[in-house]
Amino acid sequence: MIDLRALREHPDAYRDSQRKRGASPDAVDALLSADAEHRSALQSFESLRAEQKGLGKRIAGAAAEEKQALLERTKTLAAEVKEAEARVTATAAAFEAAGKAIPNLVADEAPAGGEDDYVVLREVGERTKIEDPKDHLELGTALGLLDTERGAKVSGSRFYYLTGDGALLQLAMLNLAMQQAVETGFMPMIPPVLVRPDAMEGTGFLGEHADEIYYLERDEQYLVGTSEVPLAAYHSGENLGELTQPRRYAGWSSCFRREAGSYGKDTRGIIRVHQFDKVEMFSYCRPEDAAAEHEQLLSYEERMLQKMELPYRVIDVAAGDLGTSASRKFDCEAWVPTQGRYRELTSTSNCTTFQARRLNVKYRDEQGRNQVAATLNGTLATTRWIVAILENHQLPDGTVAVPKALQPYLGKEVLEPKK
RNA sequence: GGAGGAUUCGCAUAGUGGCCUAGUGCGCCCGCCUGCUAAGCGGGUUUCGGGUGAUACCCGAUCGCGGGUUCAAAUCCCGCAUCCUCCGCCA
Structure with missing residues (x-):
């Protein structure tokens, strides 16, 4: 697995490495876009999840009638969380596959070619x-x-x-x-x-x-x-x-x-x-x-x-x-x-x-x-x-x-x- | 092949639906105290990801792994893996 943080910062180094191997530099861009998609899915999931956890805590200590109202709310939220989580799972799988498609960064000293x-x-x-x-x-x-x-x-x-x-x-x-x-x-x-x-x-x-x-x-x-x-x-x-x-x-x-x-x-x-x-x-x-x-x-x-x-x-x-x-x-x-x-x-x-x-x-x-x-x-x-x-x-x-x-x-x- | 038990922070353990933001002890780190050493006192200490080029701060995930039930799971249910004990078989 390559260093994703390094790839984000210096994508050109990885594109060059791919060329040097005779492989396609497009794999680098595929990974970058899979990464961006995954991160945005992750962020929407995380904010929904944070809201759900906050409500859960209020329910635990709420009085009876307030509890009923909150429960209504959290039911729909639970569905949203589940959906967001599914999106995270899907984008994570695509992201992982894109990551595995990239071999190690070739050393500068290594000769190019086959x-x-x-x-x-x-x-x-x-x-x-x-x-x-x-x-x-x-x-x-x-x-x-x-x-x-x-x-x-x-x-x-x-x-x-x-x-x-x-x-x-x-x-x-x-x-x-x-x-x-x-x-x-x-x-x-x-x-x-x-x-x-x-x-x-x-x-x-x-x-x-x-x-x-x-x-x-x-x-x-x-x-x-x-x-x-x-x-x-x-x-x-x-x-x-x-x-x-x-x-x-x-x-x-x-x-x-x-x-x-x-x-x-x-x-x-x-x-x-x-x-x-x-x-x-x-x-x-x-x-x-x-x-x-x-x-x-x-x-x-x-x-x-x-x-x-x-x-x-x-x-x-x-x-x-x-x-x-x-x-x-x-x-x-x-x-x-x-x-x-x-x-x-x-x-x-x-x-x-x-x-x-x-x-x-x-x-x-x-x-x-x-x-x-x-x-x-x-x-x-x-x-x-x-x-x-x-x-x-x-x-x-x-x-x-x-x-x-x-x-x-x-x-x-x-x-x-x-x- | 069969039966039972176990798996929680570096180690050992507590935790049977919401006060778990996972407690305690040991170890380790920082500090205080201190002729020296030891002890004592105070604080810190899972890992990964994101906000974010950040050792601070905030958020999420993480209690063997994967599903499920639920508004909510370390905790309940199902499947799997690994380890231990016993039975059977066997080079």
């Missing part, structure tokens, strides 16, 4: 050069690390088993991510992955991404696509106090995505799957600290990628590709040798006050007033990283070197076929 208008901030490491590289599926299958055929047999396409060292490799990576998170001040969390509608709604995932989400109709619960959802909803309706330091959480969870509309894309291997595991960083902080915290989250992502010894680049995602809640987003993309291009491994978003306003997460400022907090999230490791690890660290004989940072967790330096 998916292909990102700006490359830096490239780190040398693009791996391998003669005749094998892809992760071929490597993983040969080494007994993953089994997509049986994944499909049991669950359908885009499902897989991580087997043997493959399972251990993922655990090693996620454990390392958790350890790094704890070292950098994150509270480790294993959250629920089934959530109620208000949690999903509050994090802004029921808008344009509704098709992406698994929904369990019998139980009215959603399977989360990221632990961002339960971590954001964790403090919903709460006041976090002074919040002089960011409040940081690291969630380890399975994630579920329907991948509707991605037919034919990345059908080979485990790049795009319906279920994967992830360690996600999540921060609550003051809005004025959010940009700095965003840089911090990005640096932690890069630290993890460097521990995996992967060549990657950092992109500043363009406004049109931001998603509803984000005002700015950085992706880290690792080099994938068999594809000859960079693929997204991490994503960190600054949602400013957009999520927290919906979820009603506050803090107390120096004057003791309640203010809306800012929220940020970022990826610290996911199943997809295995793709980049296998492909970049493959050796000519078909084995895969284990990055040094993972060796203590995995107990071996090379992944070899089972004898």
